Amino acid sequence: MEQIKNYINKNRDRFLEELFDLIRIPSISAFADRREDMYKAAASLSESLFAAGADRAEVLETKGLPVVFGEKMTDPSLPTILVYGHYDVQPAEPLDQWKSPPFEPEIREEKIFARGADDDKGQLYMHVKALELMEKTGKLACNVKFMIEGEEEIGSPSLKDFCRMNKDLLRADIILISDTTMIAQDTPSITVGLRGLSYLEVELTGPNRDLHSGLYGGAVGNPANILAKMIASLTDENNRVTIPGFYDDVREVTAEERAQMARAPFNLDAYKKALDIEEVMGEKGYSTGERTGIRPSLDVNGIWSGYTGEGAKTILPSKAHAKISMRLVPDQDSEKVDELFTSRFKNIAPRCVKVQVKSLYGGQGYVTPIDFPAYRAAARAIEQSFGKKPIPVRSGGSIPIVSDFEEVLGIKSILMGFGLDSDAIHSPNENFPLYNFFKGIETIPLFYRYFTEEMS
Amino acid sequence: MEQIKNYINKNRDRFLEELFDLIRIPSISAFADRREDMYKAAASLSESLFAAGADRAEVLETKGLPVVFGEKMTDPSLPTILVYGHYDVQPAEPLDQWKSPPFEPEIREEKIFARGADDDKGQLYMHVKALELMEKTGKLACNVKFMIEGEEEIGSPSLKDFCRMNKDLLRADIILISDTTMIAQDTPSITVGLRGLSYLEVELTGPNRDLHSGLYGGAVGNPANILAKMIASLTDENNRVTIPGFYDDVREVTAEERAQMARAPFNLDAYKKALDIEEVMGEKGYSTGERTGIRPSLDVNGIWSGYTGEGAKTILPSKAHAKISMRLVPDQDSEKVDELFTSRFKNIAPRCVKVQVKSLYGGQGYVTPIDFPAYRAAARAIEQSFGKKPIPVRSGGSIPIVSDFEEVLGIKSILMGFGLDSDAIHSPNENFPLYNFFKGIETIPLFYRYFTEEMS
Numbered sequence: 071m072e073q074i075k076n077y078i079n080k081n082r083d084r085f086l087e088e089l090f091d092l093i094r095i096p097s098i099s100a101f102a103d104r105r106e107d108m109y110k111a112a113a114s115l116s117e118s119l120f121a122a123g124a125d126r127a128e129v130l131e132t133k134g135l136p137v138v139f140g141e142k143m144t145d146p147s148l149p150t151i152l153v154y155g156h157y158d159v160q161p162a163e164p165l166d167q168w169k170s171p172p173f174e175p176e177i178r179e180e181k182i183f184a185r186g187a188d189d190d191k192g193q194l195y196m197h198v199k200a201l202e203l204m205e206k207t208g209k210l211a212c213n214v215k216f217m218i219e220g221e222e223e224i225g226s227p228s229l230k231d232f233c234r235m236n237k238d239l240l241r242a243d244i245i246l247i248s249d250t251t252m253i254a255q256d257t258p259s260i261t262v263g264l265r266g267l268s269y270l271e272v273e274l275t276g277p278n279r280d281l282h283s284g285l286y287g288g289a290v291g292n293p294a295n296i297l298a299k300m301i302a303s304l305t306d307e308n309n310r311v312t313i314p315g316f317y318d319d320v321r322e323v324t325a326e327e328r329a330q331m332a333r334a335p336f337n338l339d340a341y342k343k344a345l346d347i348e349e350v351m352g353e354k355g356y357s358t359g360e361r362t363g364i365r366p367s368l369d370v371n372g373i374w375s376g377y378t379g380e381g382a383k384t385i386l387p388s389k390a391h392a393k394i395s396m397r398l399v400p401d402q403d404s405e406k407v408d409e410l411f412t413s414r415f416k417n418i419a420p421r422c423v424k425v426q427v428k429s430l431y432g433g434q435g436y437v438t439p440i441d442f443p444a445y446r447a448a449a450r451a452i453e454q455s456f457g458k459k460p461i462p463v464r465s466g467g468s469i470p471i472v473s474d475f476e477e478v479l480g481i482k483s484i485l486m487g488f489g490l491d492s493d494a495i496h497s498p499n500e501n502f503p504l505y506n507f508f509k510g511i512e513t514i515p516l517f518y519r520y521f522t523e524e525m526s
Numbered sequence: 527m528e529q530i531k532n533y534i535n536k537n538r539d540r541f542l543e544e545l546f547d548l549i550r551i552p553s554i555s556a557f558a559d560r561r562e563d564m565y566k567a568a569a570s571l572s573e574s575l576f577a578a579g580a581d582r583a584e585v586l587e588t589k590g591l592p593v594v595f596g597e598k599m600t601d602p603s604l605p606t607i608l609v610y611g612h613y614d615v616q617p618a619e620p621l622d623q624w625k626s627p628p629f630e631p632e633i634r635e636e637k638i639f640a641r642g643a644d645d646d647k648g649q650l651y652m653h654v655k656a657l658e659l660m661e662k663t664g665k666l667a668c669n670v671k672f673m674i675e676g677e678e679e680i681g682s683p684s685l686k687d688f689c690r691m692n693k694d695l696l697r698a699d700i701i702l703i704s705d706t707t708m709i710a711q712d713t714p715s716i717t718v719g720l721r722g723l724s725y726l727e728v729e730l731t732g733p734n735r736d737l738h739s740g741l742y743g744g745a746v747g748n749p750a751n752i753l754a755k756m757i758a759s760l761t762d763e764n765n766r767v768t769i770p771g772f773y774d775d776v777r778e779v780t781a782e783e784r785a786q787m788a789r790a791p792f793n794l795d796a797y798k799k800a801l802d803i804e805e806v807m808g809e810k811g812y813s814t815g816e817r818t819g820i821r822p823s824l825d826v827n828g829i830w831s832g833y834t835g836e837g838a839k840t841i842l843p844s845k846a847h848a849k850i851s852m853r854l855v856p857d858q859d860s861e862k863v864d865e866l867f868t869s870r871f872k873n874i875a876p877r878c879v880k881v882q883v884k885s886l887y888g889g890q891g892y893v894t895p896i897d898f899p900a901y902r903a904a905a906r907a908i909e910q911s912f913g914k915k916p917i918p919v920r921s922g923g924s925i926p927i928v929s930d931f932e933e934v935l936g937i938k939s940i941l942m943g944f945g946l947d948s949d950a951i952h953s954p955n956e957n958f959p960l961y962n963f964f965k966g967i968e969t970i971p972l973f974y975r976y977f978t979e980e981m982s
Contacts (some may be wrong), residue, residue, distance in 0.1 A: 387828070424804040
């Protein structure tokens with residue numbers, strides 16, 4: 071333990087400089103014109119893995135953006151840990167809300183501010199540096215592989231196929247992922263549940279051109295008004311989704327489990343204050359934690375129609391669009407929900423508009439067991455480094471590929487995340503506390519050690 | 527009549543070239559950075575008026591954008607016609623839907639395609655060229671004044687004050703305006719009613735930043751979902767506006783008047799086909815003509831929130847915005863409607879969002895008598911040039927300043943418009959048929975003659 075801390079302290083600045091170099095590459099998978107940066111980020115990670123001591127580090131093609139693969143095989147008789155992460159990031163828009171440039175990391179208040187500082191460059195780089203540390207200090211207790219993809223933020227469209235075609239290469243005993251949060255620095259936790267996702271885009275077309283709102287207003291169906299009505303009707307006054315069949319497969323959580331979840335520390339006033347809202351809003355009959363942990367949701371992620379510029383333009387728009395996503399819980403199926411949504415949305419449209427619905431991406435939810443070696447190893451490692459036993463929690467987020475890993479590779483995942491909810495991932499001013507970054511690097515070698523013990 | 531036609535035929539190409547020069551100046555009043563172009567357009571018009579034979583032509587400052595004033599006083603004992611028009615145009619967005627550049631006029635299918643081709647550069651320039659024609663052929667039957675403003679498309683915020691301060695300068699017997707449509711080239715009509723307007727912008731603020739829709743979705747009120755619900759609730763299942771008090775001042779039109787209106791030719795199938803819609807949609811119990819002519823309406827002119835770019839971004843947006851306008855009928859008051867809307871909109875907002883409502887512009891509706899000299903003169907002039915007696919119709923559009931003219935200057939207006947509904951004003955590919963442009967120039971001198979007769 072002392073040796074781990076010493077190594078981190080001695081190399082602190084270099085670790086940060088290396089991470090910053092990775093962050094400076096704007097590897098935004100949603101933007102087709104960032105393809106060059108995607109390859110640049112992949113190559114840079116591959117080099118970092120090799121430099122950290124991997125025997126093998128390479129950039130592998132997929133049908134989409136490449137996967138960085140690395141491995142360090144110590145002894146075939148020892149367990150193998152497969153680290154999964156992603157080098158792609160969310161778009162940084164709206165740019166004007168950033169206090170410092172999103173792709174030029176800046177340290178303020180002991181936090182790294184940048185797009186990807188946490189999600190997932192910061193979190194995955196902890197693993198690269200933990201490998202270096204274990205290698206340099208002779209502490210690598212088992213075998214390790216890395217699979218770092220470039221399409222997580224757009225729903226990992228190529229990774230399932232990549233896994234199918236590389237089952238041997240990816241053989242491992244556990245998949246270790248740091249792409250989630252813990253409750254607080256003094257309240258460590260381990261994510262044991264993830265929500266699934268259905269993300270769709272809808273387009274309504276009314277008249278074949280924008281019309282003068284005086285000459286036509288009141289006589290021709292306005293796609294923007296109609297879209298508002300259609301979206302409004304997707305949820306009821308109790309904030310329940312009204313799509314027929316939507317709740318059919320939702321696994322109800324027992325009263326006992328709910329009582330256990332309710333013991334996780336949560337301060338509603340602090341939560342509201344942090345978001346500057348007067349009231350929370352969600353499905354009737356559930357707490358805030360339950361609303362994101364065990365219940366599905368429906369959110370408009372974006373909506374646009376008509377004139378959105380300066381001043382007034384008196385038009386009745388021809389088209390209206392929205393991006394709408396649903397977070398799903400076990401055992402909702404993302405493809406089934408896509409279908410339920412699409413059929414409902416088309417059904418409720420009045421005849422004066424044409425409707426298009428396109429599924430942008432999706433994935434299943436996941437629940438990790440807490441009575442298996444990887445959970446026990448993670449809990450022991452975190453207890454030792456943070457000084458407190460972690461709490462198992464269900465997160466509202468989604469890492470759709472996790473359920474695919476189990477299906478295709480037959481390997482379970484452990485979500486040992488070091489982010490905080492306040493890290494503003496996907497938002498302007500994303501950040502990652504230095505404390506969490508270095509605590510992560512300190513915890514990972516402990517996980518390797520305890521996992522190997524648990525498996526022996 | 528022959529002399530008028532001859533003069534037009536001889537000068538056809540020059541008339542168009544001059545109009546095109548005016549159109550090429552992108553005088554978009556909604557855009558603050560177009561100030562220089564506004565002055566350029568004003569100066570160009572002032573020169574054109576002087577060249578056409580005005581004794582006096584000048585650009586007069588207002589508290590906003592300048593007014594072009596011109597006059598040709600023939601004989602103080604003769605009647606005076608005050609021509610009103612506007613040199614500002616609507617923004618051309620969305621630019622990608624234009625078949626030719628909006629500020630580079632192009633003639634296709636015997637129509638001028640450009641922003642402002644009809645509204646109102648094309649229509650007002652007919653008056654400039656009619657003045658030249660009357661001057662050059664010795665046919666000017668009375669006195670004429672021009673008042674051409676640069677803020678019509680943003681609600682004429684300075685013109686009422688300008689009128690108050692220039693009552694003497696603007697003294698006239700009638701205000702002549704060409705900024706409306708007729709039913710068809712073979713079905714001329716005169717607009718005898720205009721709707722009023724209340725145009726507002728709303729902003730909802732939920733959490734203080736865009737949130738990750740997985741970590742927060744279902745637990746925090748989403749301003750985009752909430753805005754959809756709020757907009758949806760502004761109209762009911764019969765497409766009536768639900769704002770309390772909204773219909774209180776609506777002047778009901780008698781069954782007899784409605785029967786008369788129903789005689790105006792209207793082909794619903796052709797209307798739907800022209801717009802490529804399967805069904806029209808509007809207030810229950812009223813025809814399409816009535817829905818725009820004698821009934822108020824509520825339209826979303828623009829809506830925007832969250833991520834609207836390429837691909838998927840899983841955020842719960844911090845803010846949601848909409849531009850919402852209502853067309854009003856006599857005797858609804860625009861300011862009162864602004865207040866009713868604002869108070870309703872704030873009332874229906876849930877506590878988890880903050881609401882801002884801003885009035886962008888407005889104006890009162892107007893109904894012209896059909897038993898006064900200007901209407902009779904316009905009807906005679908149109909009958910002579912088009913070969914058919916025009917039909918009086920109520921338009922759904924708004925020219926808010928018309929009711930102000932009557933209030934401040936004590937002068938009535940006659941709306942002798944030569945546009946067509948198919949001119950796509952305010953839309954991409956705005957156009958103005960050459961036939962209408964030249965017929966307008968032919969009709970205006972006849973109006974001058976008959977108006978002078980009617981007044982003598």
